[in-house]
Amino acid sequence: MIPRCIQRSSIALQQIGTRSRSCPHGLRCLSTSPTPTPPDPSPFSRYGRKAAKYTAFTCFSAVLGLSVVVGGVFIHDVFTYSDKHIDRVPVSPLALHPERGGPKNLPVASVLVGDEDDAALVAVKDKPRLVIVGGGWGAVSVVNSIHPSDYHVTVVSPDTFTTFTPLLPSAAVGTVTVRSLVESLRKIIARVHGQLINGRAVDLVMSERLLEVETVSVDGETRNIYVPYDKLVIAVGSVSSTHGVTGLEHCFQLKTVGDAQAIRRRVIDNFEIASLPSTSEEERKRLLSFVICGGGPTGVETAAEIYDLCQEDIINYFPKLLRKEVSIHVIQSREHILNTYSEAISKFAEEKFRREGVELITTARVGEVRPDRVIFTTKVPDTGKIVEHTIPTNFVLWSTGISMNPFTARVSSLLPNQVHKKAIEVDAHLRVKGAPQGDIYAIGDCATIETSLVSHLLELVEEADRNKDGNIDFDEWQIMVKRIKKTLPMAATHLEKVRTLFDLYDSDSDNKLTLNELAVLLQEIGNKITALPATAQVAAQQGKYLGHKLHLLAAKRNTLLSNELPADADEAVTGPFNYRHLGSLAYIGNAAVFDLGRLSFMGGLVAMYAWRSIYWSEQVSMRTRALLMTDWVLRGVWGRDLSRL
Template identity: 45%
Template sequence: MLSHSIRSRLPGCAACRIIQLSGYSTVRFLRSPPKNIPDRQLLILQRHPLSTQNVFRASRPSTLRSQCRSLTTGEGPGASKVSKEVRRSRILRFGFRVLAFSGGVMLFGFGLVFAFFVYDATTYRTDPDNVDIPVSQTALNPRRGGPKNLPIAEVLVDDHDCDMKLEQKDKPKLVILGTGWGSVALMKSLNPGDYHVTVVSPVNYFLFTPMLPSATVGTLGLSSLVEPIRLVVQRLRGHFLRAEAVDVDFDEKLVEISQVDCDGNRKNFYLPYDKLVIGVGSTTNQHGVKGLEHCNFLKSIDDARQIKAKVLRNLEVACLPTTSDEERKRLLSFVVCGGGPTGVEFAAELFDMLNEDLFRSFPRILRNEISVHLIQSRSHILNTYDETLSLYAERRFAHDQVNVLTNSRVKEVQSDKILFTQMEDGKPVVKEIPMGFCLWSTGVAQAELCRKLSKKLEGQNNKHALETDTHLRLLGAPRGEVYAIGDCSTVQNNVADHILSFLREIAWEKGRDPQKIHLTFGEWRDVAQRVKKRFPQASNHLRRLDKLFEQYDIDRSGTLDFHELHELLVQIDSKLTSLPATAQRANQQGHYLGRKFNKIALAVPGMRSKEVNFESLDESVYRAFEYKHLGSLAYIGNAAVFDINGLSFGGGLLAVYLWRSIYFAQSVSIRTRVMMAMDWAKRALFGRGMIS
């Protein structure tokens, strides 16, 4: 940098530049020195060894100062020529830098392309892999047994594929039913090599369900939402069977598996287990409504594909000259039954597609005939969200001309219309809407396997899901062996029903009957700790133990008797809500079981199949499951709403980008993240894919 002394001696000099080399400072002219400055007057600067500023040492400095001033102020015969050369040199330098930067970018791009082709060349295999793999005769010819005398798959055909698989052949057999959020989270949390893992599912992929509405209209490709389940199982050196679990024999620890061969014949066999995790998901709740065969559902990739095909078919038929005006209006009437997140997001995606991409490919007259209706049985859509978000979503839909019908219940679905009842003046009035497409999205119901298991197990009283304890163990099944996670299950929070188990140990120490014991405040505090440990969800309601003790000590005796404690726990039960049937809950349950199973494996090093008593280990090595609600979010048509830990807000495109970012981060692999980003870019550049 120039020192103050240099700036003061050469003010505004544009004809020269001060540079410093190796502790010395010199003056260097932009091009050749002007001819009107003698060589002997060239300035030489040297840093003074005893000063922090540069000191001038030059011959005839006053003459040099005047010459430099003449160059910068336009005085003298060579001033105009030098200023032109200065401007020209600046333009040339700028052009050179632009060319250099462009060349560098092009070289970098060519380098990336070349590197990709080099990598691509290494992915092709020209020599066949003819390595002989030994296969156990037991795998090819399994023995028969079990209640139905079916083949028992004790050894699988790929158990001898490699040495690592061979080593874990005798590990405890962990069978996972389903490939949903809970099952995949469990597999991603397990340590490889601790268990002999077998995954059973009728589909061979994991589906990213939160973004499924986007796939129905072409915003995202279907392949961007699925991850091959074999890639997930491969990390655990596990096995995958594309089949369906139809029953479980808990006494002999056998899962009955059904599969369809190439000829279409159904064959069944048994799969043994030491630990069984049931994560088969749920089906759509039909609520006893007639005519649902005329509706579409949104639970799988096939559902999304069928919805897209039907929407586009309606648009194509509406363009035909043989289609009447009345029929065209019916075809372009889209109805969504259910105001939850799935129904709301599908309605939003459908409107966006019709509003943004329809005019590019279809006659504009169709846009004036299209109508989107959303039927909700409650007073607001998104009724599980904060009320301000529900109102915001309704205002947004009103702006987008999406007809929201609240306090309405579907009575019947016909091939060309929907009959529903709506309350007017306290009385139900039957109305109808012409319908060309209907999506049914109104809650969940039990899968067939879960219904069968709930009938054979004692203590299963819930008609909508399998009941588990707070350690996710299936009630009625042998403890420590069978678990249920995800939409197919619900955690039982009946704190009051376990009052005797809470009091039994204290009563045993006192030598008294648990039902006749009177708890002091210290003993009540001990009971509260036991309740928190077994039912973590009750912790928020047991913060002020002193106030609870005082409130329920009705007789003011300074103690709580059995009936007073029962009333206290019943009150806590009433405040506990069932866990939501969401991907968030299933994901947390899967990670919880994965960490628990890892702890069990650490507690028993070298454990082998049928040699471990899991009942004694299960509860001692890991705490009970505690659900932590991280928030809810929904897309509502070029806008999004968020309900996160009491913070509720909604917004336009910035909120949409935040919504995308959250789901982008939750995607299960780099491959799906890259494909999602590419799909969003394609939508912005070329629009949605209007083909089926």
């Protein structure tokens, strides 16, 4: 039989415009009817179809992902509602009825109520007692750096939370909420199975290793107890320095969450009262006058936040007259604001404030603060004459340096050779000078590392003087320099030119330094060493260093049969504390500045977002990070909350 395709091919050959197609029999067959070739689609239509498909896929993925997240949140929420029963809670009788002791015959909290709650707490109950006084940057860094099984940890703090203090100026005007800046101390110390005593440290009995703590009972009465310790870490921070100025009870400070809340209430109250028809023009100007005493980071950031509040919220929701009559004044005793930063940063901030109408009053001294005004003096450059000025105001922020916390002052008074007026002196290993070695440490704003080298003169000479002639030649001086750098790393930058220093103080050019010449040399080097700044960065690094040291000490104790550490155990496990400056930053109103040592960076929105990113990453928990990000988004969409709660 002839295949049908061959029969059809004879007919198809006669047709013009036909097209070929494949034949199942291996022959080339022709279609009986021509099929028109579709025109090539436009490249724009092809891209449009692809874009539509991609958009549809993206939207579907986003909706699906959001549904999964929302569903996961609801499922997680369901499982948080649990019905737990507590039966037969083990409590030591000594926790409920503590024994009395110490010089004042007070209850001694040798056993705490929660020491026998579970197996983890029971496991650390007999460990060495580590008591941390304070709940700030230094204290939290220590807790985060030690291991859970190292110590029986007790934190003594008047607050039950830790605060991210660098963002308090933002909380003071409602840019962020205070809830986003705090984290429960109990949640933080739960990692090391620690316990919290909500109280205030007031005294110390070093001979019996007892810390006196003032607590408040349910009826409002104060009751003092003793908390025993094996190692004590003092991290209580500082208070603002008064500089002898009267009337500071009329000022606000900005160190705690309560300070930020009080400032926010006063700022909103001032604007509300100023908007009333019954308020006179003079009174309105006084209410809208904001005075910041101190040109450091806290003062500058508060002034910038108040300016942002006026520009972004007050101008939209209050009468325009109020924004016109707002005045912001920054009073600084030095020649420049942000004087601890680079000169370029100070000038950048000053120029920005001048453009925005923020009044900068430099080289001025505040003499008195009254309920309705601030009185300060300036010196005329040419004549040196002192001129007194007055600014009517209903808001004064005092941010001019630090002073000793009352507990810090009490500890300092108990110790010999504690001559520093602003903090407790510690050595390079952060041990309190004069206290039993290895028992008490101090970190953060309440402590300052000694910078005197003369006090180590005899031991340095004894170690370096090899021929025991009482003089130090150049080779012995090199040995001494290495020892000084190891003992006090802060002096390293002043000992780089070893030969130059030696020749400079070798007055008789005999290639030897006498004890007198050496004493003068060490004295002048000590005077050049700058104390570490009282910043959160310093406290955090010291806390991390001390936590690591305490962990190594605990590990070494476990390897000793006697369970007793030698006196020089600190030097054996770690070297001295060496601060590494990672840079300083400050917010100056929709802009930020960064001082990174030799490099300075300043700018507008890009710098501001970099500033936010750094502070966001430094938060103590993911909870506060989420809340902080939410606050910034809400401020950008709906503005600040202008209600007074």
